Amino acid sequence: MLKTDFKKELDCYRAPKGRFEIVDVPDMQYLMVDGHGDPNTSRDFAGAAEALYPLAYKLKFASKQKLERDYVVMPLEGLWWADDMDAFTTARDKSRWDWTLLIMTPEWIDEAMFAEAVEQVAAKGAPGxxxxxxxxxLAEGRCVQTLHVGSFDDEAETLARLHNDFVPAHGLTMTGRHHEIYLSDACKVAPAKRRTILRQPVSAR
Structure with a gap:
C-alpha cells in the first residue's frame, strides 16, 4: 500500500527561505479548533493541540484499514489574527491574538469517519x-509565503516586510488570515532551528 505524503505532493507545503513567493493554494479540508490568547500561556491552546493529534492519527488508521488509503499525518498549522494586525508585526501582544489550530486531512475523509473517530477518541478519555x-x-487561493527559520518571536521583521513592502509593491491586498505551517516539532527542535512556512492570502487591488 502506497503512503501519500502531501507535504511532498502539494507545492504549497514548500516555500523558499529568504524571499517571498506567490502560490495558488487549493481548497483543502482540515481538522479545526478555535481559541484566543497567548499560545504560550493559554490552556485553550494546549487543549486544542491535545485534541487534534489523537483525531488525526485515528483518521489516518481508519483510512488505511477501511479504505486502503494510507497517508502521512500532516503538521500542525495555525491561522492567526487580531483586531489590529500590528499586534503581530509591532507590539506582538499575544494576549490580543485569535487563532484556529489546524491539521490538514485528505478530502476522502468524510463526516461519518470524523464522527466515528471522535467517538473512539472520547471512549479512551476525551481530551478537554x-x-x-x-x-x-478552507479556501485561501492566491497567497504569498516564505520559509522562516528561527524562533516564532523572530517572525515580526519578516511579517512587516511581507505586509508593508512585498504585498503593496506587487499590487496586492491582504484578504485572509495569517497562516503558519509548523514543519518542525516545537517540543523537539531548538527555537533557532524551527522551520515555519509563513503564508498570507492576497488578491489583486
Missing part, C-alpha cells in the same frame, strides 16, 4: 477540547 474540533474546508 475534543468537542470543539470540527471538520471543515
Amino acid at each position: 477540547r475534543l468537542a470543539d474540533v470540527r471538520l471543515a474546508s
Whole structure:
C-alpha cells in the first residue's frame, strides 16, 4: 500500500527561505479548533493541540484499514489574527491574538469517519477540547509565503516586510488570515532551528 505524503505532493507545503513567493493554494479540508490568547500561556491552546493529534492519527488508521488509503499525518498549522494586525508585526501582544489550530486531512475523509473517530477518541478519555474540533474546508487561493527559520518571536521583521513592502509593491491586498505551517516539532527542535512556512492570502487591488 502506497503512503501519500502531501507535504511532498502539494507545492504549497514548500516555500523558499529568504524571499517571498506567490502560490495558488487549493481548497483543502482540515481538522479545526478555535481559541484566543497567548499560545504560550493559554490552556485553550494546549487543549486544542491535545485534541487534534489523537483525531488525526485515528483518521489516518481508519483510512488505511477501511479504505486502503494510507497517508502521512500532516503538521500542525495555525491561522492567526487580531483586531489590529500590528499586534503581530509591532507590539506582538499575544494576549490580543485569535487563532484556529489546524491539521490538514485528505478530502476522502468524510463526516461519518470524523464522527466515528471522535467517538473512539472520547471512549479512551476525551481530551478537554475534543468537542470543539470540527471538520471543515478552507479556501485561501492566491497567497504569498516564505520559509522562516528561527524562533516564532523572530517572525515580526519578516511579517512587516511581507505586509508593508512585498504585498503593496506587487499590487496586492491582504484578504485572509495569517497562516503558519509548523514543519518542525516545537517540543523537539531548538527555537533557532524551527522551520515555519509563513503564508498570507492576497488578491489583486
